[in-house]
Amino acid sequence: MKNLSISKPFGGADIKLKSKLLKLSGVIFIFAVCVMLCFALYYLIDDTLNGSFVNWFDENYIITIEKDLTGLPVQNAPERRLNYPKIKELLLQVLVVSVTAWIAIVLTVAHFYSRSREKRSVTAVSRMIQRFMNTDTDAANIFPKEYAEISAQMTEIKSAMQRHEQRLKEETAGKNDLITYLAHDLKTPLTSVIGYLSLLDEAPDMPVQQRTRYVHITLDKACRLESLINEFFEITRYNLQQIKIEKETIDLYYMLVQMTDEFYPLLQKHGNCIELNVEENTIVFGDAEKLARVFNNILKNAIAYSYPGSGILLWTEQNDTEIRIYFQNKGKTIPPHKLDSIFEKFFRLDEARATNTGGAGLGLAIAKEIITLHGGSITAVSKDEKTVFCVSLPLYDQ
DSSP, X not given: OOOOOOXXXXXXXXXXXXXXXXXXXXXXXXXXXXXXHHHHHHHIIIIITHHHHHHHHHHHHEEEEOBOXXXXXXXXXXXXEEOHHHHHHHHHHHXXXXXXXXXXXXXXXXXXXXXXXXXXXXXXHHHHHHHHXXXXXXXXXXXXXXXXXXXXXXXXXXXXXXHHHHHHHHHHHHHHHHHHHHHHHHHXXXXXXXXXXXXXXXXXXXXXHHHHHHHHHHHHHHHHHHHHHHHHHXXXXXXXXOOOOOOEEEEHHHXXXXXXXXXXXXXXXXXXXXXXXXXXXXXXXXXXXXXXXXXXXXXXHHHHXXXXXXXXXXXXXXXXXXXXXXXXXXXXXXXXXXXXXXXXXXXXSOTTOOSSOOOSSOHHHXXXXXXXXXTOEXXXXXXXXXXXXXXXXXXXXX
16 A cells, blocks of 8 residues: 655644634624624715715605694794604614624625535545555544544544455465466376377387276376366456356256266266255256356365265255255365365365365355355355355345
8 A cells, every 4th residue: 555645634732723713713704794894884874875865764754843733833943853663664674684684694604614614624534534544553643532433434444455455465375376386287287198198109009908098097187187277267267257147947956966967977986976855846046057056166075075985965945035055075074264264265175286176266265156146145064074065045036
């Protein structure tokens, strides 16, 4: 993770002080605006509208009395009095307009002030987050107490990113090691194929029995070479192809019977047999091709790691919401620390690659991803020299 150059974020005390200064500045600004409005109003009435204002005021709010109470004309000059009902009405209107204008000004200023403060807060938090993510400094030393919730969330996010980055590094290292092993292993069967074919080419009069044995060995080595090459393709497909599923109704019993028949040559070679205990009307809803790949991968592992002459049991259990398919084989108990890793990419039980069992370590990882896309789960239990894989699938589309 690259470090970016950033300016030092505000500490807790700096943020509080700046907040107080901003509040004081806002109050002073509002007061100044009000004073300016008062002066502007005074200037407008006293200077610009002096004549017209006086005429308007006399006409609407002054009462001229030309006769006294007896009905006789006033001797000196007509008496002028304020029209108090209209004056009170004017004052009420002025008050309403003033209060409305004041509220509008306060709301406008508060809106722009809050937006400005929010922007500054976001900038400060952004700097804190950037510093926290790019350094090893503890969150408590970067985020003030006011940002405790953000501090906790960022700590969790950073930990998750670090775990994800570590997993990627481990997967990359495992993939690179596996490719190195495969490249090395390719040489052995290829050398054997070339060697035996050279012997057959150099000795055309070789006895039939010996020739047959050499041909058989060459064929075995060629098959092993093909298997290793397929592992390379499997690695490439897994990293470049996103798995997509298309669900349909599947006859599970027929699928498992068909797979059992397909595995017959491999079962005969290892001296194993499959005991199928599944009802004929068992139905599942899923992608037939992808689920066949899952069951194929599990059965391959069961045969590869079973004791010779032992049986492999397949059975199902069903309730109202899901169906569980079990695969049990008898072989070496898988240690608990390895059992937790068998669904990880590029993990192989035979790490030394001393045997021909196992593949690229992708079979069970792909199986788990396919089952997860179906809304199900896959688990494994190993004890007392028995290993059981359980595939759970929902009965209905989710």
